[in-house]
Amino acid sequence: MACWVWFSKNVPRWSFITWLAVLERLSTKDQLFRWVVVDSQVCDLCGIREESHRHLFFYFEYSRGVWQSLFARNQIPRQPLELGDELFWKGKGFRSYCYKLSLTAVVCCLWKERNGSIVQSKAGAAKAIAKGSFEEVRAKLSYCRALKDSDQNRQ
Numbered sequence: 001m002a003c004w005v006w007f008s009k010n011v012p013r014w015s016f017i018t019w020l021a022v023l024e025r026l027s028t029k030d031q032l033f034r035w036v037v038v039d040s041q042v043c044d045l046c047g048i049r050e051e052s053h054r055h056l057f058f059y060f061e062y063s064r065g066v067w068q069s070l071f072a073r074n075q076i077p078r079q080p081l082e083l084g085d086e087l088f089w090k091g092k093g094f095r096s097y098c099y100k101l102s103l104t105a106v107v108c109c110l111w112k113e114r115n116g117s118i119v120q121s122k123a124g125a126a127k128a129i130a131k132g133s134f135e136e137v138r139a140k141l142s143y144c145r146a147l148k149d150s151d152q153n154r155q
């Protein structure tokens, strides 16, 4: 599973957050509640359910909206799977690279949004999160392309 999170030309911060999410080691409210750090397990994004890794990254409207938007942009015609299953999605070459990059970007953006919602007591729109992660992926791909085409890499 590690090779689907840690891959060539990844964004280390995105891979690190995704790796922690896969291992369920991020400090979600269900864990903080167990450690008696917070007095409520309620998710700040939806305000209804218990915040766990599964809920935060896949099982509520907000994250589903982000995934569906991202899948539509990447022309992936299916519903999102669980994080562990998504990591085993088998594409080839550049398409696979784009997908893995997108997946880690989405996980990182959702985590960032979750942390922001705790501080600001409000969450951005799911489509805005998807668009933000898509733009970050595009910037990373442009950077990779720039690396390939630079004079320095041609020597």
Ligand SMILES: [Zn+2]
Pocket: 043, 044, 045, 046, 047, 048, 049, 051, 055, 060
């Ligand atoms: Zn929620």
